[in-house]
Amino acid sequence: MIQALCLLIAFQLLGEATVRLTGWPLPGALVGMLWLLAWLAWRRRVPEALATTASSLLQHMMLLFIPTVTGVMVHFGRVADEWKPFLIACIVGAAVTMAVTALTLHWLLARSRRAGPPA
Missing domain, CATH: 1.20.5 (Single alpha-helices involved in coiled-coils or other helix-helix interfaces)
Structure with a gap:
């Protein structure tokens, strides 16, 4: 679970860096999720740990709001x-x-x- 959380945070950081370097008027987290989507499409599968961690986060999504x-x-x-x-x-x-x-x-x-x- 820790590795999957680190992966999610790394993609969010990549998104933030992309937005800052390009000046795009988009949230860095959104761009990071697009990077994650591209990476998952390239791999053609979702790692089990990432699927489990994402499922846990989605179950408690209201807390994130x-x-x-x-x-x-x-x-x-x-x-x-x-x-x-x-x-x-x-x-x-x-x-x-x-x-x-x-x-x-x-x-x-x-x-x-x-x-x-x-x-």
Whole structure:
């Protein structure tokens, strides 16, 4: 588990470094997860320790949102002043997430139909 956590932190660090070096207006953690996705696609498998650790983190994901919610509450005055862009970002983000999820599901279902029933 420690090795998998170190791997996740290393990819987050790689993402942060990429953002700082390129000046991209993206969160370093997001770029790090894209690097992780590319690495996993290159390996063509997920290491067992990484799968177990990621599953454990996902089970407790709500705890990981506490700092974000706290930050929003600390800056609630600013959010209240700029509620329109905040609301638009939330709606657009939710719509994009739903669309990408639907397209991914459609692609996976078509792929499984082509592969035939499991043996």
